[in-house]
Amino acid sequence: xxxxxxxxxxxxxxxxxxxxxxxxxxxxxxxxxxxxxxxxxxxxxxxxxxxxxxxxxxxxxxxxxxxxxxxxxxxxxxxxxxxxxxxxxxxxxxxxxxxxxxxxxxxxxxxxxxxxxxxxxxxxxxxxxxxxxxxxxxxxxxxxxxxxxxxxxxxxxxxxxxxxxxxxxxxxxxxxxxxxxxxxxxxxxxxxxxxxxxxxxxxxxxxxxxxxxxxxxxxxxxxxxxxxxxxxxxxxxxxxxxxxxxxxxxxxxxxxxxxxxxxxx
Amino acid sequence: xxxxxxxxxxxxxxxxxxxxxxxxxxxxxxxxxxxxxxxxxxxxxxxxxxxxxxxxxxxxxxxxxxxxxxxxxxxxxxxxxxxxxxxxxxxxxxxxxxxxxxxxxxxxxxxxxxxxxxxxxxxxxxxxxxxxxxxxxxxxxxxxxxxxxxxxxxxxxxxxxxxxxxxxxxxxxxxxxxxxxxxxxxxxxxxxxxxxxxxxxxxxxxxxxxxxxxxxxxxxxxxxxxxxxxxxxxxxxxxxxxxxxxxxxxxxxxxxxxxxxxxxxxxxxxxxxxxxxxxxxxxxxxxxxxxxxxxxxxxxxxxxxxxxx
Numbered sequence: 001x002x003x004x005x006x007x008x009x010x011x012x013x014x015x016x017x018x019x020x021x022x023x024x025x026x027x028x029x030x031x032x033x034x035x036x037x038x039x040x041x042x043x044x045x046x047x048x049x050x051x052x053x054x055x056x057x058x059x060x061x062x063x064x065x066x067x068x069x070x071x072x073x074x075x076x077x078x079x080x081x082x083x084x085x086x087x088x089x090x091x092x093x094x095x096x097x098x099x100x101x102x103x104x105x106x107x108x109x110x111x112x113x114x115x116x117x118x119x120x121x122x123x124x125x126x127x128x129x130x131x132x133x134x135x136x137x138x139x140x141x142x143x144x145x146x147x148x149x150x151x152x153x154x155x156x157x158x159x160x161x162x163x164x165x166x167x168x169x170x171x172x173x174x175x176x177x178x179x180x181x182x183x184x185x186x187x188x189x190x191x192x193x194x195x196x197x198x199x200x201x202x203x204x205x206x207x208x209x210x211x212x213x214x215x216x217x218x219x220x221x222x223x224x225x226x227x228x229x230x231x232x233x234x235x236x237x238x239x240x241x242x243x244x245x246x247x248x249x250x251x252x253x254x255x256x257x258x259x260x261x262x263x264x265x
Numbered sequence: 266x267x268x269x270x271x272x273x274x275x276x277x278x279x280x281x282x283x284x285x286x287x288x289x290x291x292x293x294x295x296x297x298x299x300x301x302x303x304x305x306x307x308x309x310x311x312x313x314x315x316x317x318x319x320x321x322x323x324x325x326x327x328x329x330x331x332x333x334x335x336x337x338x339x340x341x342x343x344x345x346x347x348x349x350x351x352x353x354x355x356x357x358x359x360x361x362x363x364x365x366x367x368x369x370x371x372x373x374x375x376x377x378x379x380x381x382x383x384x385x386x387x388x389x390x391x392x393x394x395x396x397x398x399x400x401x402x403x404x405x406x407x408x409x410x411x412x413x414x415x416x417x418x419x420x421x422x423x424x425x426x427x428x429x430x431x432x433x434x435x436x437x438x439x440x441x442x443x444x445x446x447x448x449x450x451x452x453x454x455x456x457x458x459x460x461x462x463x464x465x466x467x468x469x470x471x472x473x474x475x476x477x478x479x480x481x482x483x484x485x486x487x488x489x490x491x492x493x494x495x496x497x498x499x500x501x502x503x504x505x506x507x508x509x510x511x512x513x514x515x516x517x518x519x520x521x522x523x524x525x526x527x528x529x530x531x532x533x534x535x536x537x538x539x540x541x542x543x544x545x546x547x548x549x550x551x552x553x554x555x556x557x558x559x560x561x562x563x564x565x566x567x568x569x570x571x572x573x574x
Binding site: 040041042043044045046081082083084085086087088091092093094095098156159160162163164193194195196197224228231232235236239240242243244245246247249250251253254255256257258259261 | 269271325327329333334377494498501502521559565
């Protein structure tokens with residue numbers, strides 16, 4: 001009787017042990033954005049998109065366990081930028097030096113389960129461009145920039161990130177990703193009113209014990225629609241017509257007011 | 266209510282920008298200036314990209330000065346001939362100015378060049394106007410009769426220039442060169458600052474050309490209409506920075522404000538008007554000068570290459 005009970009326990013333990021070995025299903029991540037298309041119309045005042053996903057083969061016992069770390073990055077199109085620095089020249093504050101960056105994300109929002117430095121090392125973050133400091137921002141070659149110390153250039157990069165954050169175009173949310181249950185997670189990403197219009201890329205990374213287990217990529221279109229689109233396309237595609245139309249509108253507004261007031265006066 | 270601006274790429278409160286347009290329009294109606302010199306810095310302050318603020322400011326100037334010019338025309342306050350002569354110079358100056366904007370922006374020297382030249386210019390003009398109009402005002406207080414700024418029979422270097430022409434409305438017989446050069450300078454300023462240039466043109470017409478004060482405002486507005494229209498079109502084509510939605514909101518407020526301003530302006534005496542204008546010019550010059558010499562809150566600034574920038 002006693003032996004039998006022990007053997008049952010042993011058998012169960014064995015089953016558990018072999019189960020873990022026999023089922024080595026690797027965890028991976030699948031994700032998507034709540035909307036694939038954000039329309040910019042004349043009533044656009046900024047919006048939010050929800051990025052959600054699931055950890056396949058999650059071994060996480062509960063939502064609060066913190067077995068996994070998830071990072072969500074939503075990025076705008078790459079644009080060049082110039083950062084200038086003022087200094088005092090004969091009592092006046094003048095732009096004296098600059099660094100031109102060939103390409104950097106026009107918009108960059110990052111959300112994670114906890115601060116990224118706590119669970120991932122720099123090599124991984126650099127390789128995947130996760131976090132403001134790890135985004136590739138290469139100074140465009142110019143005589144002015146080449147003569148600069150790397151430490152100087154770093155200061156410009158720092159300023160760039162700070163200025164972008166002030167414009168709310170670079171957004172960081174250290175605890176912005178939340179697990180709902182063992183495998184489902186979600187993050188809300190803010191699209192500010194001044195977000196540069198263009199396609200967005202949403203990237204999701206799954207970490208466990210500092211190792212990158214998987215990633216997922218999805219696209220979100222950010223497009224002008226309706227009247228906004230018509231006006232913008234005219235301004236870019238037929239600028240002369242657009243300019244003349246604006247002037248005529250202005251002249252009409254001025255004349256209308258002038259004649260309306262003569263009636264009243 | 267909020268509206269999304271297609272070129273500035275931002276969402277703005279319609280009520281606030283209407284009020285801004287109306288306030289600026291009121292001032293332009295009083296003084297016969299386009300109001301761009303107030304509008305452009307205010308727009309920038311509210312977060313509109315500088316290049317868009319300048320170009321759209323030009324469009325707003327068209328509306329408010331058309332409105333003002335019509336009001337002045339009805340009162341027969343425009344010297345059309347003088348206006349047209351100045352305009353020929355104005356168009357050339359605008360053309361040069363729009364190109365200068367492109368080059369200065371590229372070099373990152375746009376703001377400082379403009380601020381510096383403005384502080385100097387407005388400072389000098391404002392001080393001269395203030396001194397002279399205060400003197401005139403004191404004398405008119407004493408004698409009880411307002412005295413014109415124009416001193417007949419006075420000769421200056423302006424009178425020695427060739428190509429003289431008669432301007433009936435202004436009661437002048439002067440060379441066409443000074444009006445053309447003044448017009449050219451105004452056109453240049455207009456393009457780079459998004460202003461009509463009335464602040465500079467009115468004093469120049471009064472003190473250099475000796476155009477009677479009554480005709481100055483109308484004539485100035487008349488030529489500003491065309492210079493600003495030309496600048497708007499050039500900015501739209503070259504820099505693609507004119508925001509028609511923003512312009513429409515500002516205009517709607519501006520044209521109404523300008524009408525009230527014109528009425529208010531009529532109640533003011535010449536000297537009083539000039540003292541106020543001088544004060545306004547000096548305040549702006551002081552403000553710009555202050556920004557130039559004080560350490561900025563952030564030494565760094567960012568410009569993402571916008572279209573054409």
